[in-house]
Amino acid sequence: MEFELRIVVEKVAISTQEVVERNTLKTYDIEAPQSILELGLRHAEQISLLSKVQNSILAEQCKLIRKDHKTCPNCGGKLGRNGTTKSKFHAVFSDHQLTIQKHRCQNPDCRWQQSSTTNAVFGSNIHPDLAKLQCEQGANFSYRQAQENLEKINTCHRSINNHTQISRLSAQVGEMLCQQNLMTPQSEECAEPVESIILQVDGGHIPIKEKQKRSFEALFAVAYRPENLQPIDNNHRTIVDKSCAISAREDNLETMKTYVLNTALKQGLNSNTIVTALADGAQNCWSVIQALQPHCKHIEAILDWFxxxxxxxxxxxxxxxxxxxxxxxxxxxxxxxxxxxxxxxxxxxxxxxxxxxxxxxxxxxxxxxxxxxxYLINYEQRQQSNQTFTSQVAESHIDSVINARHKRDGKMQWSREGAHNVLQIRAAMVSQEWQNNWHKAVLPALGVVA
Incomplete structure (x- = not known):
């Protein structure tokens, strides 16, 4: 007996379970696969099917958009239908055209008309999940490489994933995180008060766009509790829970000092905390470290052995x-x-x-x-007592946060503000705060209720 598979979407009345509409999205022949390529659906076929499912759902949702709008917000008069608007909507894997009902005030003295594009209704025509994916790609890769990566994911070119859009959105989201990082963290964001915190501050250089200048410096800091520096093997250690801060701004270190304080607060900094701070010896690093003095019991500053x-x-x-x-x-x-x-x-x-x-x-x-x-100490004694004396772990963060993105392409050059914004996203990722920051800081700024 021969069979075929049908992927069907049914619209069903909840009260009676009556099928009021049925659409066949795709029909598949059932045949023995001759190779693993024929096992299941190919990448492009999966996305195509998902796009058809999305269209079915969107068609029904569009009928309900603004259905409850009855009165004019301008004069309070009755609203009447005024045709429909075709508007774009970009989901994670597919692009769609929505049909949205327009309304117009029936009061002849008002005649207010309602804008009914996706942007007017929702504040954006890009789904936040796609925007988040674009930011992640833009933070980890050059913008053109990010575009290529998204094209591979989607199996086709989509104009919404062009490198200019990725660059613009990454800068926009980075600026949102900049403002978030300047705010004193809420108590629920902070660890319980602790007796000791380790702070490591270092700098990395980024190629600059300005003529006759080679680079500018971005300062990076990582704060963590001593118990969270754990061994991987006899020669390597890792920080299992940390908070990171980074700034490329040229503002007499004011932004960096605020970021570092908030970063330390997240790790449990309080007036009874002893801060063990390691730096490479640069004066700007010591200046950032000393800014914590009013907020802790004591700072033990160490020129790091690395x-x-x-x-x-x-x-x-x-x-x-x-x-x-x-x-x-x-x-x-x-x-x-x-x-x-x-x-x-x-x-x-x-x-x-x-x-x-x-x-x-x-x-x-x-x-x-x-x-x-x-800042020189007895390093051998600290090693014997299993105390921190080197920022080698933090140095690996410089490579992963700054160098991997801002020096991967030798031809790439940055403005300070452009680099600063992208670095906020990367720091959030390294701190494992990206998901939380996206929901707390970015979505509300985009006008999205999570």
């Missing part, structure tokens, strides 16, 4: 063996908290070296350590 190692390594690679041994001894002194002795060894080594280029690099290292001497 960046110290990065300063030493190029010199170690370039020096002769006997000179390299002297430099290793200076580094060993630093590791054991003997900063004065380490600086003395660097001075002796500088006097011994003849190469002016190496001499200059050694002086730069010495200046770096002297400028940050009050």
């Amino acid at each position: 960046h110290i190692g990065k300063k030493f390594q190029p010199l170690l690679n370039s020096l002769a063996e006997n000179e390299r041994e002297s430099l290793e001894n200076a580094k060993w002194k630093l590791w054991h908290g003997q900063a004065t002795e380490a600086l003395e060894k660097l001075t002796i080594l500088r006097n011994q070296i003849k190469d002016q280029k190496q001499k200059s690099k050694l002086k730069a290292l010495q200046d770096y350590l002297q400028g940050n001497q009050k």
Whole structure:
């Protein structure tokens, strides 16, 4: 016996269960699949079927749009029908045309007419799920690559997914998150008050559009509770719960300081909290960290060992063996908290070296350590007591949040505000707050009731 499958949509009266309308969307022959390609529906067929289902639902919903509008909002007179409007609606996988009823006031002295486009009724002709997907693509990929990715998902080109639309929407949503991040978090957004928080602040450089300038700096911070820094294996650790902040704005660090405070509050910062803060030694990072002083019990500021190692390594690679041994001894002194002795060894080594280029690099290292001497600690002791002494984990965030998006394409250049907006989306993703922020900050700003 041969069969076929029919995908049918039925409109049924709830009270009587009578089928008042039936439409066959698609008919499929039932045949033995000759290959896995014939097993089930292909990607494009699935989207095509979904589009037909959407059309059936939308047709019925459109009949109910503004059905209860009886009186004129202008004069209170009676409204009468005034034809229909064809208007676009963009769902996640398909585009549709809605037929929406128009109304006009029957009072001859008023004659008010109602706009009946999708935008007029709902504030947008793009479904929020599509807008969210576009933002996620725009935050993770170049805008043109995001367009290509969405075309692959949809199996076709859709004008609503063009790179200009993705760029515009990403900037719009990023600005909404900027405003949200400036607001003091509500109590339900914050962890219980804690005794200790770790804060790591670092910077990453982004290629700039301005002529005669190569880049500008974005500051990144991650705050977390000590118990949330957990081992993956003997050599690697990960932060399982964190709050992140990032700013590319040039405003004397005011935005970044506010972001960092709110980020720390989410992790449980209070007046009794001791903040362990690590930075690479840049003055702007220390300035951001010290802005927390009025809000906590004490700040233990540490020049992080990861960046110290990065300063030493190029010199170690370039020096002769006997000179390299002297430099290793200076580094060993630093590791054991003997900063004065380490600086003395660097001075002796500088006097011994003849190469002016190496001499200059050694002086730069010495200046770096002297400028940050009050932040140097006994790193070996902290390691033995299982206390944080390096921002290596945060450095990986710089790669994932800034470099992966803003330096992936060497030809890409950014304005400060454009980069800042996109970075807000990426920071929300890294903090695992994107879903919550989308519902709390973005949808209301778009006029959508979730």
